[in-house]
Amino acid sequence: MKKTTFTDTMIKKLKPLDDDYSRSEGNGFTIRVMPSGVKTWLYQYQLDGKRRKMSLGSYPDITMETARSHFEDAKKKVKNGIDPVAEKEQAEEDRIKAPTVADLINRYIKEHAMPKKRGWMEDKRILEKDALPTWGKRKAADISKSDVKSLLKKIVERGAPGSANGNFKCIRKMFNYAVEEEILAISPCISVKMPAPLNTRERTLSETEIRTLWNNLETANVSDEIKRALKLIFVTAQRPGEVIGMHTSEIDESGRWWTIPSERSKNGRSHHVYLTDTALELIGDMKAVDPKTGKNVIDEKTGKDVDKGFIFPCPHEKKKQPIAVSALAHAVRRNLAWPIFHKGKPVFGADGKAVTENRLGVEAFTPHDGRRTAATFISQIGFMDEIIDALLNHVKQGIIKTYNQNKYDAEKQAALEAWENKIKIILAGEKVVDLTAERQKRKAA
DSSP, X not given: OEEOOOOXXXXXXXXXXXXXXXXXXXXXXXXXXXXXXXXXXXXXXXXXXXXXXXXXXXXXXXXXXXXXXXXXXXXXXXXXXXXHHHHHHHHHHHHHHSOBHHHHHHHHIIIIIHHHOTTHHHHHHHIIXXXXXXXXXXXXXXXXXXXXXXXXXXXXXXXXXXXXXXXXXXXXXXXXXHHHTTSOSSOTTTTOOOSSOOOOOOOOOOHHHHHHHHHHTTTSSXXXXXXXXXXXXXXXXXXXXXXXXXXXGGBOTTSSEEEEOTTTSTTSOOEEEEOOHHHXXXXXXXXXXXXXXXXXXXXXXXXXXXXXXXXXXXXXXXXXXXXXXXXXXXXXXXXXXXXXXXXXXXXXXXXXXXXXXXXXXXXXXXXHHHXXXXXXXXXXXXXXXXXXXXXXXXXXXXXXXXXXXXXXXXXXXXXXXXXXXXXXXXXXXXXXXXXXXXXXXXXXX
16 A cells, blocks of 8 residues: 555545555555545554554545544544444444434334335325424434324314324334334333324215216316326225226236235235226326327337336326325315415415315315215115125125135126216216116016
């Protein structure tokens, strides 16, 4: 290793070679040059008969003056019998053992939620919305029961009790994980009660509401993808997350059957869904289109049209993923209470609250209520609960789970076709004949 006196000009002129090499001033202060061109400051020293090497940072992010200052500090420690590398490693170990809430959120998502939960992105969204900005820089071990209750109270007070419950469930899971992994000794969520009452969802939309919603979605402030996805939930009776994540690879060659893979279904069981004409209209063209030419993208090797991929793709072109399921709920909430502006400024009422308008024209509902509405109407049409359970991909209970392996594909198709006809009747009033009702009348006669 050549000995020299460092100057900034000399450091800049060091060129990469086929192998890495180092230059030193002869006192342990060294710079290493990698074949990639990366230059790293090092302090090489010997303590207790062992040779050690300490990274001082990369050049030019760490200037020569800063690197030299770090070197002098480390050199003094070695003279006093302190190993700076061991000290740094211990500091890092202590940081891991006593992470900030931001560190804990990151670790919980990567090590627990991502590998174990299909809906891990929802956990990430929830934690980053309230807990991270409020507690992020604080040590996780310093978060108290009162801190948890205070955060949840603020969420309830802003008019989001359901969100407060969701936050509490997610925060509690994260701190329970921290205790299991011995990151924390105790969870601050112990004995904290759910911040808002838990209400069983029973909301279904009436025929009038379905017609109103269908028409108002055309003028509401939602993207075409969101509009089509919301309608498709009603038409197929499937879960919002399963609908929004639909991929062309999940639709068979006939274009009539959509298989939700086990890794995407809530219960871990693949599910066969019949696609009616209305469903196919909402899905739209399944071939990729060049935004510049408006023509289908052709595979140069096969000469065939390229599949679109995700039916409801994220609008950010670089992200090869579907729109987040939370975007559906957000779009609904936003349009149920759309803020009114006058000359660019929000309008406030006498009570000091922002004035809003309901652009959807129906009472509050969630995207999942579309699935419940579909199931309710299909039941009213006359289909048995067993068929509806199969359509909804509910797991069979009891001994029938073992002995009845029927997938009910024919019955599911009939149910969805009957429901499609009912939707047409609802949307068109008396203009469409209810074929199911007519068949029942003929049978009765």
